[in-house]
Amino acid sequence: MLYAIFCYNDEAAVGAWSQEEDEAVMERLAAVQAPLAAAGRLGPVARLLPTTAATTLRKGREPIILDGPFAETKEQLLGFYVIECESLDAALDVARDLAIANPGTGSYEIRPIRYYAPNAATDI
Amino acid sequence: MTDPSWIHGALVAARPQAVGALLRYFRDLDTAEEAYQEACLRALNTWPRNGPPRDPAAWLIFVGRNAALDRVRKDSRFDALPDEDRLSDLDDAEHAAAERIDSGDYRDDVLRLMFTCCHPDLPATQQIALALRIVAGLTVPQIARAFLVGDAAMEQRITRAKARIGAAGIPFETPNAVERAERLAGVAAMLYLIFNEGYSVAGDQAAAALCDEAIRLARLLLRLFPAEPEMMGLLALMLLQHARSAARFDATGEAILLDDQDRARWNPAMIAEALALIDKAMRHRRPGPYQVQSAIAALHARAATPDATDWPQIAQLYAALERMEPSPVVTLNRAVAVAKVAGPEAALDLIAPLADRLDNYFHYHGARGGFLLQAGDHVGARRAFDRAVSLARTPAQAAHIRAHLDRLMQAR
Structure with a gap:
């Protein structure tokens, strides 16, 4: 089963990390990803720019374009992983490892994937 | 945990x-x-x-x-x-x-706190020190190091600034739309002062932290006021300038000119964020000085090599900036772009009327020396470079101009 792991945290708190702290966290997260990548179980990985760089198009008869993220929340979507796991428990184990590598505030949302097209452009 | x-x-x-x-x-x-x-x-x-x-x-x-x-x-x-x-x-x-x-209170609370620091009675250096202490939460020794003064002197400066705003009174009523816009503009100017304070000092860790703080606070402000194109422009401008920080100075602390910087050392994430912000700001069709300056910086960032720089577009943008905020320094910057597009003589014509007002300005004489050198006037170039060296504020500035002078000497 394919799962997406969405990373939520207060982007202001993440933005307050020093460059050294940021690099140290990324290194620890990379160490969690490495065995998954080696086993061919790691799909796309993305770290998003801050929500201040986001734009939202709200659908309607005349779509409305808004500055900022879809929803104003205390924790923001900051990135995501796609992983191959046998079960929810296995996916939770990965999320637990990520939480140990990057402790403190924030959440990981584990969401099974219904349709996956990593190379959609070439598949069509 | x-x-x-x-x-x-x-x-x-x-x-x-x-x-x-x-x-x-x-x-x-x-x-x-x-x-x-x-x-x-x-x-x-x-x-x-x-x-x-x-x-x-x-x-x-x-x-x-x-x-x-x-x-x-x-x-x-x-x-x-x-x-x-x-x-x-x-x-x-x-x-x-x-x-x-609720979020409306948060917004005005943060804006009030920042705006309190930019009281017009306070000189710029006190505004910056106060904002770094109160809003950013830097310690007094951290701020003192960035300003190259002792802890006691900085403590005193901050205490004095607090006393002044205490006496002047802090505006607690909820601002109306016009007041809010004025406060935002004041805070934006103060954030750019903080940034420049950090940007102007060569390769110093404590000073570079000021750039990080200014960027962090600008992101916070933009999160609270997400549809302000000038805030997007300011944040983009600071990101584009800060993106070059690893390439701006060599190992000896000497400034490396934009043309000579190793562009591979520019920070791609900061540039990407800035370009996204400029795209967003343009959609509002409410241009302003920060947006124009960030657009100029973006043209430099987009050029893979110095030769690929879109100088005609940069010259036009400086002309637009000159109309919005006329200043001899902006004209001088336009002249640098004009020199690339139309040659050194056109640039010298453009800056000729500035001679009196910028006579004590290092960059005026440095740029003028460069134009004269390009135009083949070695005697004039030498005189301008000598004047620039005498006005240099940092050893790196002086060293940069001396390198020009050395090349002039060898050419003879």
Whole structure:
């Protein structure tokens, strides 16, 4: 089963990390990803720019374009992983490892994937 | 859960909101700061044990307010409030506090706190020092190092600045739309001052931290006011300039000109963020000086090599900036672009009327020397470079011009 792991945290708190702290966290997260990548179980990985760089198009008869993220929340979507796991428990184990590598505030949302097209452009 | 770096990040991130709300509550800067400090101490004590609260800012406001009130209430007949150790388990108490402070209050609290620091009675250096202390939460020694002064001198500077704004009075009423726009403009200017204070000093860690702080506070402000194109422009401008920081100075601290910088060392994430912000700002069709300056910086960032720079477009943008904010320094910058497009003679014509006003300006003589050299006037170039060296504010500036002079000597 394919799962997406969405990373939520207060982007202001993440933005307050020093460059050294940021690099140290990324290194620890990379160490969690490495065995998954080696086993061919790691799909796309993305770290998003801050929500201040986001734009939202709200659908309607005349779509409305808004500055900022879809929803104003205390924790923001900051990135995501796609992983191959046998079960929810296995996916939770990965999320637990990520939480140990990057402790403190924030959440990981584990969401099974219904349709996956990593190379959609070439598949069509 | 004992890693303190996440706590540090959460406390720093929550600071402007928390101190801003406490300032609104107590109407006194020192009381607000002390209440926040007390709340931080308690957070350092309880968060590692209990984990982070769901809303750190609300927790700090609630605990800070109670701590300050406790002091008053100790001898009174009021019941004591629950202590924060129980509080962090009492989700409803925390939630109730968070709900009472809606996002509109947050917005004006943070803006008020920042705006308080840019009181027109305060000289720029005091505004910056105060904002770094109160809003960003840097320590006095950190700020003192960035300004190259002693701790005691900086402490005194901040105390004096606080006394001045205390005497002048802090505006507590909720601002109307016009006042809010004025406050935003004032705060934007102050953030750019902070950035430039950090940007102007060569490869110094304490000073570079000021650039990071200015960017962090600009992101915070833009999150609170997401549809302000000039805030997008300011943040983009700072990101584009800061993106070059690793390439701006060589190992000896000598400035490396834009043309000679190793572009591979520019920070691609900062450039990407800035370009996204400029795209967003353009959609509003409300151009302003920060947007134009960021567009100029973006044209430099987009050029893979110095030769690929779109100088005609840059010259046009400087002309637009000149119309918005006429200043001899902007004209001088336009002349640099014009020299690339139309040759050194056109640039010299453009800056000729500036001679009196910029006579004591290092960059004027440096640029003029460059134009004269290009035009083949070696004697004039030499004289201009000599004048630039005598006006240099940093060893790197002087060294840069001396390198030109050395080449002139060898050419003879």
